[in-house]
Amino acid sequence: MISIQNVSKHYGAFQVLTDCSTEVKKGEVIVVCGPSGSGKSTLIKCVNGLEPFQSGTISVDGISVGDPKTDLPRLRSRVGMVFQHFELFPHMSITDNLTIAQIKVLGRGRDAATDKGLKLLDRVGLKAHADKFPGQLSGGQQQRVAIARALAMDPICMLFDEPTSALDPEMINEVLDVMVELAHEGMTMMCVTHEMGFAKKVANRILFMDKGQIVEDDDKDSFFGNPRSERARQFLAKILTH
Amino acid sequence: MYEFDWSSIPGALPFLWEGMKVSLGITACAVLFGIAWGTLLAMARLSALKPLAWLAAGYVNLFRAIPLVMVLLWFFLIVPQVLRGFFNLDPNTDVRLASALVGFALFEAAYYSEIIRAGIQSVPKGQISAASALGMSYAQAMRLVVLPQAFRNMVPLLLTQAIVLFQDTSLVYVSALADFFGAAYKVGDRDGRLVELLLFAGAVYFLICFAASQAVRHYQKKLNAHVAH
Numbered sequence: 001m002i003s004i005q006n007v008s009k010h011y012g013a014f015q016v017l018t019d020c021s022t023e024v025k026k027g028e029v030i031v032v033c034g035p036s037g038s039g040k041s042t043l044i045k046c047v048n049g050l051e052p053f054q055s056g057t058i059s060v061d062g063i064s065v066g067d068p069k070t071d072l073p074r075l076r077s078r079v080g081m082v083f084q085h086f087e088l089f090p091h092m093s094i095t096d097n098l099t100i101a102q103i104k105v106l107g108r109g110r111d112a113a114t115d116k117g118l119k120l121l122d123r124v125g126l127k128a129h130a131d132k133f134p135g136q137l138s139g140g141q142q143q144r145v146a147i148a149r150a151l152a153m154d155p156i157c158m159l160f161d162e163p164t165s166a167l168d169p170e171m172i173n174e175v176l177d178v179m180v181e182l183a184h185e186g187m188t189m190m191c192v193t194h195e196m197g198f199a200k201k202v203a204n205r206i207l208f209m210d211k212g213q214i215v216e217d218d219d220k221d222s223f224f225g226n227p228r229s230e231r232a233r234q235f236l237a238k239i240l241t242h
Numbered sequence: 243m244y245e246f247d248w249s250s251i252p253g254a255l256p257f258l259w260e261g262m263k264v265s266l267g268i269t270a271c272a273v274l275f276g277i278a279w280g281t282l283l284a285m286a287r288l289s290a291l292k293p294l295a296w297l298a299a300g301y302v303n304l305f306r307a308i309p310l311v312m313v314l315l316w317f318f319l320i321v322p323q324v325l326r327g328f329f330n331l332d333p334n335t336d337v338r339l340a341s342a343l344v345g346f347a348l349f350e351a352a353y354y355s356e357i358i359r360a361g362i363q364s365v366p367k368g369q370i371s372a373a374s375a376l377g378m379s380y381a382q383a384m385r386l387v388v389l390p391q392a393f394r395n396m397v398p399l400l401l402t403q404a405i406v407l408f409q410d411t412s413l414v415y416v417s418a419l420a421d422f423f424g425a426a427y428k429v430g431d432r433d434g435r436l437v438e439l440l441l442f443a444g445a446v447y448f449l450i451c452f453a454a455s456q457a458v459r460h461y462q463k464k465l466n467a468h469v470a471h
């Protein structure tokens with residue numbers, strides 16, 4: 001589904017990603033972790049072309065992201081993305097947030113889009129908030145709306161960039177629950193997160209990044225059992241004692 | 243001691259009102275075209291295409307560095323010729339209003355574009371990312387997501403600029419157009435009551451602009467209270 005081959009990226013002289021390669025198969029859930037600044041966000045943003053990269057190839061569902069001939073907006077409309085700071089559109093009601101891209105990008109009719117949006121809103125447990133504005137919801141609620149907004153586009157896979165790290169602790173689980181449910185339904189997911197409970201529950205593989213490199217790419221059990229690299233061991237020791 | 247004599251004002255009110263309509267008309271047109279053209283300039287300045295950004299920056303810096311009265315005079319001298327040549331107009335057609343409008347709009351666009359550019363930059367980058375991630379093109383992301391938020395933040399500044407612009411319309415006297423100020427001047431000149439008429443005109447400008455800026459402040463307070471929530 002997602003294939004990343006020898007991807008490197010630099011800002012001027014600064015190397016953000018060095019020779020990153022991995023595969024995400026259909027239905028797999030991959031968790032990406034690693035210290036702050038290690039390039040996790042950059043890598044995941046390369047997958048839907050929000051960040052350009054200088055060398056290597058990424059393909060999603062067989063479509064090359066780096067190819068200048070690729071219709072990136074069209075590809076992105078099929079890849080859901082959830083951001084650390086939710087990024088709901090504050091000037092639109094929740095319903096409009098859920099329908100705008102369905103209508104303007106996919107060309108769906110307003111009624112069909114609203115139907116779909118409200119169904120997904122119900123699914124994330126927020127049906128009663130349809131007419132509110134993002135600023136009236138808590139962080140956890142906003143993030144659930146953001147997930148519903150992405151799902152409304154019928155994505156073939158979902159990318160998450162630290163979806164819970166801007167949330168108050170008591171709101172983390174309501175978001176993780178939605179993500180776990182998605183994983184159980186077979187959604188292909190690439191999640192940057194430090195929620196190791198989530199990783200243990202649903203991840204197929206864990207990527208550990210450090211200084212722009214994918215240092216570990218292990219299945220879950222061997223990663224938590226016995227990481228091969230010293231850096232991954234130290235990182236795990238740090239976050240698991242928290 | 244100077245003896246004030248206000249008696250020529252009541253009879254001149256209809257004529258002055260015609261002048262006020264010209265002033266308000268020029269203001270409205272210049273605001274609309276200034277904002278439209280200013281938005282394009284602002285987007286050009288923020289564009290990744292460097293030559294386009296440079297051209298827009300050059301335009302803005304040029305117009306912000308020359309006095310408005312000069313721009314109006316140039317347009318008064320040049321634009322009528324061009325318009326006549328271009329549209330094959332009768333030499334007697336009055337194009338003073340058109341040239342004043344064009345001059346104002348082009349000049350004000352430079353100021354509006356700076357306000358709008360700041361407004362666009364005040365919208366967090368993540369909003370564009372989110373719009374793009376949903377499959378919107380850059381143009382859609384701008385039109386549907388960024389500009390509505392930018393304009394909502396900018397309304398007070400845009401209105402304040404409109405008030406300044408309204409005052410500046412008095413400069414069209416260089417083209418002998420009978421705007422409000424020009425009309426007041428004419429009446430005063432005719433009746434030998436220039437001081438009274440200009441005091442009266444000043445008072446009217448003051449009342450309108452003061453009331454408008456109070457309204458803007460009121461709106462700004464409401465907006466701030468809304469954002470704070």
Ligand SMILES: Nc1ncnc2c1ncn2[C@@H]1O[C@H](COP(=O)(O)OP(=O)(O)O)[C@@H](O)[C@H]1O
Pocket residue numbers: 011014016034035036037038039040041042043
């Ligand atoms: N636009 C940019 N210009 C220069 N450096 C950047 C830019 N964006 C990110 N970086 C750098 O790239 C590195 C990786 O960033 P990021 O992918 O956000 O890391 P992570 O998500 O793992 O915390 C960081 O050192 C960051 O400072």
Ligand SMILES: [Mg+2]
Pocket residue numbers: 040041042162
């Ligand atoms: Mg990050």
